[in-house]
Every structure is written in structure tokens, then in C-alpha cells.
Amino acid sequence: MSTPTLWLQLSAGRCPAECEWVVGRLASCVIAALPARGLDVEEIDRVPGQHPGDARSVLLRVSGAEVDSQVADWLGTIQWIGASPYRPHHKRKNWFVSVAAFAEPRVETWNERELRIETLRASGSGGQHVNRTESAVRITHLPTGISVLGQEERSQHLNRRLALARLATLLNERAEATKRTTEDRRWRQHTQLERGNAVRVFQGADFRQVQPQD
Secondary structure, eight states: OOOOEEEEEEEOTTOOHHHHHHHHHHHHHHHHHGGGGTOEEEEEEEEEOSSTTOEEEEEEEEESTTHHHHHGGGOEEEEEESOOSSOTTOOOOEEEEEEEEEEOOOOOOOOGGGEEEEEEOOOSSSHHHHHHSOOEEEEEETTTTEEEEEOSSSOHHHHHHHHHHHHHHHHHHHHHHHHHHHHHHHHHHTTOOOOSSOSEEEETTTTEEEOOOO
8 A cells, every 4th residue: 555645835936035035944844844743755846046045946745644634734824024034124024935735646557456358359450360359458447447459460469468558658648647737736836825824934034933823
């Protein structure tokens, strides 16, 4: 049985460089905090910010038992209260970034227990030999319901190989479509940052956590 896994994306959205500073520090906090809950954390992608150590977004792969509930209190808007590290005279003191969770795109694989393999008489050209023997092979991938047929060859063995190749192609296309959907959701997160109602609040140059105000 596979370990439950999801992706966490930390994003500065379209906010200024100060928010990129926050994302860079927040990533370190999350990476340090989640293992104490029995979770494994791995950084798998980062879009650098304008300054060293900063990040416009960070993508973390998090896995472990009950991972959804374990990370729930990190999801939403994160607030940092402090003076701009880059514009000392800037009046703004509140900066917001976001943390969102996404299902990890599944890499489609299979084993023999997941396949229903049927033989049947081939149709079409090929003469009497094709019509008299069950040389065609239909393979159904049970978890997805995808079904493919190999019938061009006179050999059942070759038709089986053709069907397996077609199944692999369709499953790869399905996985790519799922990946594109996930990437699209990640991209939209950059434009949907909500300010206020922070789930966590950090403060000061040392990025210490404080209690959110009601």
C-alpha cells in the first residue's frame, strides 16, 4: 500500500519582493515543522525571488499517515508583520502569502492483476486464417476502465504486445492530462491570494510565530 502523499505550494502570488522574502523563510519553517508530526517533506520545485534566499513559490512533496489532516492547519493565508527588508521607509507592515495543497499527480502503472485479457476473433482483412482463430487480444485496465484491442497480426502473442503498447500510450496520455490539470490549479493559486483571516502569523526579522488576532 502506497504512502499518502500530497503537494504543498507556498506562493507569493503577484505580490512584491517582500512576500518573496516571506515565502523563503516560510518554506524553512514548514520543512522543519512537519517531520515532528511524522511526515516526510521534500522540496521538489522552487521559483526564485528577486533576492538570494527568497522565492516566488516553493513546492513541497509531503507524505505520511493522515497527511491531509496533518497539514490542514497550514493551509490558507499566512501573514507576516514587519518592516520591509528592502524598502526601509515603506509604510506597509502587513504582508500576505498563501499555502495550498494539491493531490500528487498519479503515475499510471499496472500489474497483471489489474488487467482483464480476452481473446477473440479478429475482424477485417487477413483472409480465412484471421476469421477462424482467436488471434485478437482485448486488454482492459480495470482501475480506469480503459480498453484497447490488438488484431492486426496473425499471432496472438504479437497482438497482445500491440494491445499492451496501446494501453501504455493511453495511460501516459491520461497521466499527462492529470498533470496539466494540477499545474493549472497551481498557477491559478498565484492569482487567488486572499488577504486577511490568516491561519498563521509571523512577526519580525527573526520570523517568529505569534497568535493570529481574532
